[in-house]
Amino acid sequence: MTRTPTANLRAAVLGLGMMGRHHARILQALPGVTFAGAVDPAGDRHDAVRDPALVFATLEQLLDSGPLDMAVVALPTEEHLPTALALADAGVGMLIEKPLAASTADAEQIIAAIHRRGLPAAVGHVERFNPSLLALREKLGEGLLGDVFLVATERVGPFPERIRDVGVVKDLATHDLDIVSWVAGAPIATVSAQTAHRTGRPHEDLVLVNGRLASDVPFNTIVDWLTPTKTRRTRVLGDRGMLVAETVTADLTFYENGKVTSDWSSSQALRGVSEGNATRYALARSEPIRSELEAFRDLVAGDLDAPVVTLAQGLAAVRSAEAVLESARRGETVRIPA
Ligand SMILES: NC(=O)c1ccc[n+]([C@@H]2O[C@H](COP(=O)([O-])OP(=O)(O)OC[C@H]3O[C@@H](n4cnc5c(N)ncnc54)[C@H](O)[C@@H]3O)[C@@H](O)[C@H]2O)c1
Numbered sequence: 566m567t568r569t570p571t572a573n574l575r576a577a578v579l580g581l582g583m584m585g586r587h588h589a590r591i592l593q594a595l596p597g598v599t600f601a602g603a604v605d606p607a608g609d610r611h612d613a614v615r616d617p618a619l620v621f622a623t624l625e626q627l628l629d630s631g632p633l634d635m636a637v638v639a640l641p642t643e644e645h646l647p648t649a650l651a652l653a654d655a656g657v658g659m660l661i662e663k664p665l666a667a668s669t670a671d672a673e674q675i676i677a678a679i680h681r682r683g684l685p686a687a688v689g690h691v692e693r694f695n696p697s698l699l700a701l702r703e704k705l706g707e708g709l710l711g712d713v714f715l716v717a718t719e720r721v722g723p724f725p726e727r728i729r730d731v732g733v734v735k736d737l738a739t740h741d742l743d744i745v746s747w748v749a750g751a752p753i754a755t756v757s758a759q760t761a762h763r764t765g766r767p768h769e770d771l772v773l774v775n776g777r778l779a780s781d782v783p784f785n786t787i788v789d790w791l792t793p794t795k796t797r798r799t800r801v802l803g804d805r806g807m808l809v810a811e812t813v814t815a816d817l818t819f820y821e822n823g824k825v826t827s828d829w830s831s832s833q834a835l836r837g838v839s840e841g842n843a844t845r846y847a848l849a850r851s852e853p854i855r856s857e858l859e860a861f862r863d864l865v866a867g868d869l870d871a872p873v874v875t876l877a878q879g880l881a882a883v884r885s886a887e888a889v890l891e892s893a894r895r896g897e898t899v900r901i902p903a
Contacts, residue, residue: 567800572867573597573599574597574635575631575632576862577601577602577604577627577633577635578591578604578613578636579624579636579638579648579735580604580640580644581603581605581613581614581620582611582639584639584689585603585640586613588637591855592637595858595859595862600619601619601627601631602619603621603627604621604623604627606622624651631761632740632820634657635657635658635659635862635874636657636658636659637662637689638661641732642666642730643667643673645665645671649678649679650674650675650678653675653678653679659684659686659687660689661675661687661688661689662825663688663691663743663826664731664735664736664739664879664886665688665880665883666883667730667731668887669883672879676877685861685864687860687861687874687875687876688873688875688876688878688879689857690879691854692740692743692744692812692869693744694856696853697815697848698799698810700750700810701799701801701808701810704804705750705801709806710802710803710804710805710806711769711805712803712804713749714782714804715783715784715801716744717784717799718741718777718788719786719787719797720737720741720786720788720798721788721789722790722792722794723793724764724770724791725790732760733768733769733788733789734769734788738772738788739883739886740891741788742786742881742885742886743882746881746885748801749784750780751780752901753776753777753778753784753856754900754903755777755899756775756888756889756892757897757898758774758889758892758893759773760890760893761877770791771790771791772787773786779903781825787804795813795858797812798810798812805822806820806821806822807819808820815848815850816846816863818846818866819846820843821841821842823841824839824841885901888901
């Protein structure tokens, strides 16, 4: 629930690319926030900033222009570490786009610097603000499915020209590794993965993961940059049926197990499921990035209960991604220490 903030926080965006332009658009109109400017050495290619005087080529120029309470780090993943350290030095709270960093070691350095200064910070796992996943998690919490048997995610689509510095595991599968653990309420314990390189780039462009959560629930995930159509789906299978969240359209559907028995089947002696009613929920469609920025603004304003994705959760996603890459490299199941 968003409260009307009383603080007037000066906020900036670092990087005006595919993601940063949306952060800039929203921050320029967010109650409780004054837009202090944006930094991008390539300029404002998407015309995201209304006042051209607020577009800077370097972070130093932005910091020289006035005080800053919060900044969104929407830079290529390899740039997160140096920029987060510079922001921490300047005492600025930060929302860092996912993945938190390109490696666990980088992520730990970022976290140490932020903690040393006691700054508010969060990670941009924006899927957690998608209405379909929020509703799915709520229904699981209410026990709609009974026991959970499986969490399965699919995130496939064409290659986005923008990504150069990391492969599909760190760029995209970090969403899924975060989602499976978040919706089922348990950390990832083991992963077993396969990757493929099909487009001649240095990093993998397809990954399949089978894994198990610490609660013993199995999960699987398929992610690629090779599929001509875009799918973003999370499916949870349980005792009473299946919930399917489609995050592109923000839809959630409950497929209930059937209660009708048939004398047609020859396998009636076996305990199994049949098809029952399907319910598509009517959900309020709020823009996930806006909800994410509202939560971060509230955190910076002093609300310690603001529903942000924490640095520890961002680190867990990077750690899981590294375990996935290690598993694919070694051809073995990898255990993630608790
Ligand atoms: N949450 C999501 O769903 C989501 C989606 C896409 C990207 N992302 C993340 O957002 C980040 C940015 O991705 P993108 O797709 O916007 O990339 P992008 O390449 O479109 O944009 C990055 C921008 O940063 C600028 N830049 C590079 N170095 C800079 C520096 N030192 N200071 C300031 N600007 C600099 C570039 O000129 C470019 O305009 C990545 O971490 C990515 O993983 C998150």
